[in-house]
Amino acid sequence: MGVLMAGTSAAQPAAEPPIFVLNSLQADVSVIDPATWTERGRIATGKEPHHLYLTPDEKSLIVANALSDSLTFVDPRTGQVQRTVNGVVDPYHLRFSPDMKWLVTAANRLNHVDFYRWDGSDLTLVKRVPTSRTPSHLWIDAASRTVYSSMQDSDELVAIDIATQTIRWRSPTGAMPADVYGSPDGKLLFVGLTGSDSVEVFDITGPQPRSVQRIKTGKGAHAFRAAGDGRHLFVSNRVANTISKIDMQSLQVVDSYPAPGGPDCMDVSADGRYLYVSARWARKLLVIDTQQRKVAQEVRVGKSPHGVWTLRHAPR
Template sequence: MKLLAKTLLLAALAVLPAAASFTAGERVIVLNSGDGTVSIVDPATMKEVKRIPVGKEPHHLMATPDDKELIVANAASNDLVFLNPLSGEVLRRVERISDPYQIGYSPDRKWLVSASNRLDRVDLYNASDLKLVKRFELPKVPSHVAFNAASSLAFVTLQDSNEIAAIDLVAHTIKWKMAVGKQPAGIWMTPDDKHLLVGMTGENHVEVIDWRTAKSVKKIVTGAGAHNFLAMGDGRHLLISNRVSNTVSVIDQQKLEVKESFAVPGGPDCMELTKDGKQLWVTSRWIRQVTVIDMATRKVVGKVPVGKSPHGIYFHSHAARQ
């Protein structure tokens, strides 16, 4: 009987979701775009412990290059709020940033590029002091940003004109624009610096772009509403959220093909993967929820109620960004 009980216990433990590793006291930080707040979530209990106002329409967030601060971009209140990346505590605010929907640092840390979704332009700032250098009129609805490895080009999706644009960061000019599929949103540079991957939110695929020739070379079918990317940290595999089909797909960046897809409810949008690869946290945009996926089983193991229209998400103990 003792042997049977032990066998049953081991079998039960084998199907339990693996607990992810977080730093003691670390919090998950979630942007609620619809009500201008940030939800602070305890990853151990998967419960919101605090909700703080930060500004109007906080959509995206990213850590500073030194990882010492977390930047929240408030599009409608035209400012950046800097948080403690572990606790979510507000540290400071910079008020002279116009309509920062999506932001990105160039790999050489020289430039901060801001896609002004509402104002149909892209702004270039000095990363060191956040002084405006130049504005590029780029209708319509600049959305997401990526860079080449040399930091000589920034690439921006133009969601409502069904294009992507390349901005020359040396000459400060628009180098080229090209037509792509419907409603391009997330944009990603492959680790080998060869291809741009662009999520077509108005369709069901990722478009593969040879950015040196400005030509589309392949379509990777993922799911309806292909939207935003997150690296899995192994230098090869990439996640994309499919907002309409309520799935997340895994893309092999070497073969440029889908490896698998799994269900995530409520319009999955932004994602964060734990450093140990055990849990994927996803903002479910349409149901005011963060959904936690056990990556061993690809099953939902947590549902965290948050604010209206949750968008960006971050925690400090995340997987590598490639």
């Protein structure tokens, strides 16, 4: 573990930090210029890049290539490939702990969650935790004590203790749980039910979780992104072709926006006005104006676009 290979450049620097869109079925990343709304380059990665995450020092964006068992490190400001780390098994989803000590990956195909020690440069596998069927998305609490993982094909939410790297509890969920998001006060978890039309809300203040509400958003509720104001949360409804805005205090949908083509992952502009959304079935990046409630821009990208990210985003 931790063997680093030199990378190569696949994009040119730009004045504005680019928007990255992962093309899961083309093994590459579209680099979008937010000034001209054009694709100005592609970054070659391993097979099936699905999700990405910024390193704690904010110098590298890590693209996880699930089918190639590798991570591609990219400069988030220029789009230049910095290096590749091989031997990371089936990294479908990934997240750093807030204390910056751990990189946690979900092996979607192989039914385990891995804990890698992060020393600021290299990764060392410390523990592989068997889960249940198809770990999908991860969330880590602010205290870096617990990893929460949805189990897409066994309809569960699993909590893993970081100190011991053992499963603390399991809880049944609605159909096909996907993304997970924790409320700013640490009391609630929101789980997108892709096999349903709702977001399930869990109270996690006690020793066992308690399902307290299902918020109806739209068919195929899938991925989350914070609005940046500490109160609202966006969720993509992949089948309904909409984005819903949830009030995390009232647990109600307070707004909705059109997002044709199978909306999946999102990012939010620094001022909170625009949503950058991957349209999974339409092979596009959508730029949605939340004030005018319409698609303001469309950019053609690769096959099955998934993860979306930019350095200049609203607070998480």
